[in-house]
Amino acid sequence: MNWTDERVERLKKLWAEGLSASQIAAQLGGVSRNAVIGKVHRLNLPGRAKAGGSATTARAPKRSAAAARPSTFGSRGITTRTVTRQQGSTMLKEEVDVDAAEQVSYRPASNVVVPISMRLGLTELTERTCKWPVGDPLKDDFHFCGHESPDASPYCSYHQKMAYQPVHERRRAAR
Template identity: 40%
Template sequence: MTAGWTDDRVGALKKLWLEGQSASQIAKQLGGGVTRNAVIGKVHRLGLSGRAAPSQPARTATTFRTTRPRPAVTTAQTPQPSAPRRLEAVQPKPVQPAAPAPAPIPDLPGTATVMTLGAHMCKWPIGDPSSREFSFCGRRASEGVYCVEHARVAYQPQVRRGSKESGSDLARSLRRYI
């Protein structure tokens, strides 16, 4: 059952909307079966767009700390300073050799699947798409969507015929038009 929009309800809607109340808050205040969606629809039909301030959901008063609380320290636990300490020379720690870099992944064709195929990988299909072994080349794409090797196969240069046609070609062409 939908609520009727009386002049009083429309007036209250306009007032609450311009005060910055949310559609949910307005629906609760109007009551009588008015839903949040009904309020939003009516606001759009009335052309109400400007608000006094953006609506803010009611928040509970909570405080957030940016630092961790310090434990309470009593004076009985605090050690009293003794005689000044000597600063001893700090021995540098021996430098450990760096771990060997992981071996690069071999650039083998057929290592990419549909799930691992990236934007800059060669998309040359390898194998039968209906088999489990189907994959893509997967090497670094350099020319369009293919690697250099597959681009050579995919993009064949256009073979040009000689500009002079032989006599038989000319006769054949003429017969089409006669």
């Protein structure tokens, strides 16, 4: 079976009306459902609404290798990715533009004052001293911070900020 211009136009019309590939094949005659799906794919015809009610995006035309390279706008970029999606019982491949996330570099705050450790041993700790461990416990130079800790907290104000994160920051970091 050859795809004449007349048959291709009829295929396009029936596809736009929302008929399934099997229904189109039956109306055209002499062609299989798979042949219809293959021709629809080669013609880059747009997708249709899924049975669940949400509309699918139209298939993008093939791009050249130069167009597939990421382009950068400021610190953000758009990259072309090939993804597969299901159209009925058929998996279709399409190229989509993906907005790349902005790359963030870490820069520690310059106004942080790191306390100099008092270098207390385990037996020198009290209820009012910071119990933040420093170093390897199996080494001779292991010690605790030893600075004054407020309100019977186990850590000084500096080490409290390191040990306790607010709930909203923990949730943000977990995403």
